[in-house]
Amino acid sequence: MRRIVCFVFCALISSVSTGCVLPSRDGLPAESPFREPVVLSNDLLPQGIAVGDVSATGAVLWLRTNGAAAVRVEWATPAVWDAASRSETVGAEVSRTAQFTMTEESDYTLSIPLGGLAPAARYRYQVVIERREDPGPSGQARLAARGEFTTLPDIISSASVTFAWSADLGGQSRCRQGTVGYPIFDVMRKQNLDFFLFLGDTIYSDYACPSPPNEPGADFVATTLDEYRARHRYQRGAVSLRRLLEVVPVYVTWDDHEVRNDFSGPFDDRMPNGLRALRDYWPITSPSDDPNRLYRSVRYGADVELFILDTRQYRSRNVDRDGPDKTMLGAAQRRWLIESLTHSSATWKVIATSVPLSIPKGGPAYSDGWAAGPDAPGFEQERQVIVDAILRRKIRNVVFLAGDVHYTQANAYDPDADGVIDFHEFVAGPLSAGPGRETPANDDLHPTRLINEGGYDNFGLVHANKDLLTITIIDAAGGARFSHRLRAR
Numbered sequence: 001m002r003r004i005v006c007f008v009f010c011a012l013i014s015s016v017s018t019g020c021v022l023p024s025r026d027g028l029p030a031e032s033p034f035r036e037p038v039v040l041s042n043d044l045l046p047q048g049i050a051v052g053d054v055s056a057t058g059a060v061l062w063l064r065t066n067g068a069a070a071v072r073v074e075w076a077t078p079a080v081w082d083a084a085s086r087s088e089t090v091g092a093e094v095s096r097t098a099q100f101t102m103t104e105e106s107d108y109t110l111s112i113p114l115g116g117l118a119p120a121a122r123y124r125y126q127v128v129i130e131r132r133e134d135p136g137p138s139g140q141a142r143l144a145a146r147g148e149f150t151t152l153p154d155i156i157s158s159a160s161v162t163f164a165w166s167a168d169l170g171g172q173s174r175c176r177q178g179t180v181g182y183p184i185f186d187v188m189r190k191q192n193l194d195f196f197l198f199l200g201d202t203i204y205s206d207y208a209c210p211s212p213p214n215e216p217g218a219d220f221v222a223t224t225l226d227e228y229r230a231r232h233r234y235q236r237g238a239v240s241l242r243r244l245l246e247v248v249p250v251y252v253t254w255d256d257h258e259v260r261n262d263f264s265g266p267f268d269d270r271m272p273n274g275l276r277a278l279r280d281y282w283p284i285t286s287p288s289d290d291p292n293r294l295y296r297s298v299r300y301g302a303d304v305e306l307f308i309l310d311t312r313q314y315r316s317r318n319v320d321r322d323g324p325d326k327t328m329l330g331a332a333q334r335r336w337l338i339e340s341l342t343h344s345s346a347t348w349k350v351i352a353t354s355v356p357l358s359i360p361k362g363g364p365a366y367s368d369g370w371a372a373g374p375d376a377p378g379f380e381q382e383r384q385v386i387v388d389a390i391l392r393r394k395i396r397n398v399v400f401l402a403g404d405v406h407y408t409q410a411n412a413y414d415p416d417a418d419g420v421i422d423f424h425e426f427v428a429g430p431l432s433a434g435p436g437r438e439t440p441a442n443d444d445l446h447p448t449r450l451i452n453e454g455g456y457d458n459f460g461l462v463h464a465n466k467d468l469l470t471i472t473i474i475d476a477a478g479g480a481r482f483s484h485r486l487r488a489r
Helices: 002-013 078-087 185-188 224-234 239-247 271-281 331-343 381-392
Strands: 049-052 061-064 069-076 100-102 109-114 120-133 142-150 161-166 197-201 250-251 296-300 304-308 347-351 398-402 408-414 423-425 447-454 458-464 468-475 478-486
Touching: 049 142, 049 239, 049 250, 061 120, 061 142, 069 078, 069 109, 078 458, 100 109, 109 271, 185 239, 185 458, 197 331, 197 398, 224 271, 250 304, 304 331, 331 347, 331 381, 347 458, 408 478, 447 478
Parallel strands: 161 197, 197 250, 304 347, 347 398, 398 423
Antiparallel strands: 049 061, 061 109, 069 100, 069 120, 120 142, 161 458, 296 304, 408 423, 408 447, 458 468, 468 478
């Protein structure tokens, strides 16, 4: 039966892929059909697939079908799949989801949690789709995608990790051009990444993308839910982005342009639509009792814990006078961050904040980041609460990663001015956007400037183990523009 099914799938997808490999005559696969994760049927999954929010015991698979359909996912370890191939049947050890019905209400998107996984284990999955308008009797399913991913190590296992981070995609009319769309993602894909951290401005909903020179489909400012979703679909039209997401797990948060420039949380009536579209188009896990929560942590073995912040959903108005009640994170998220940092046993505590710590930015009467400008209130009192906790609780090896400003900056901070560096910040981006004005960090946290440079698209590359953390800035041509090494204390 297994052999018959594989023949049927291969026949169905032969027009779109030559990747389906039949078992050899002795029942063993001539080559793993999962070796290269790939979307086999672009007519079924036009925006590709993505695996995200991978943990030691789970992952989330994202997909979008081309209209109404029924979807199921099957997954197992390579050994189980190989055993199923030898026995010519899919055994009980292959896990399967229930069949999901794709509807217009969700724009035919779906994020499917895969649970009960083992740490540091390789898993193979396949996506099977039955499209409602296909002719013939019910049950004529097609193999639409397949792939592999590896769960994260458990918290007692020391393991090195390599990941990229950046932000700011398609801003200031620098949108998809040609089939590839955003070539920087092909450069990123070559870095042998364990994951990619997308640190906001995944779309520029408030900037139209004129065509030409850009590909058509985004020459409008989004305000409605359908328009926000359309801007996300436009980004997935970039072949380079789809290729990256097929093979590299992703962790995503947002910044302002998923709604509009410099928006302030619940005070913006467009936020619900922007947030819903973001959730529809990215694999993000949230607690069942807090379904819109975006802040979360990622533990990669014994040595790295990543704290992903939401700097938008809970913030006070940017124009408010700074004080103890002004917040960027909200009380619950701030408390979570400080307590999580305090109790983390990881060597490296990496805090992902979409807006930088010390760069004044925004309008003439407000700052959109943590730092204040000369006549622009920021969020410095809340920032100081976090800094004081790091100092008072002696939390070592803290590294902030940021984006948003469209240039590279790195600072070593000595906020208590005792001559000892207490933590670092590295800012990367844009992925594809207009260059920002290279503003130096203000002096409040006593920075030592390591770099302040712009004019090129880029992403940051992090390599970490129990002893060292190395940051490298890579430009769109693959060149290393800056590198800095930190030794664990």
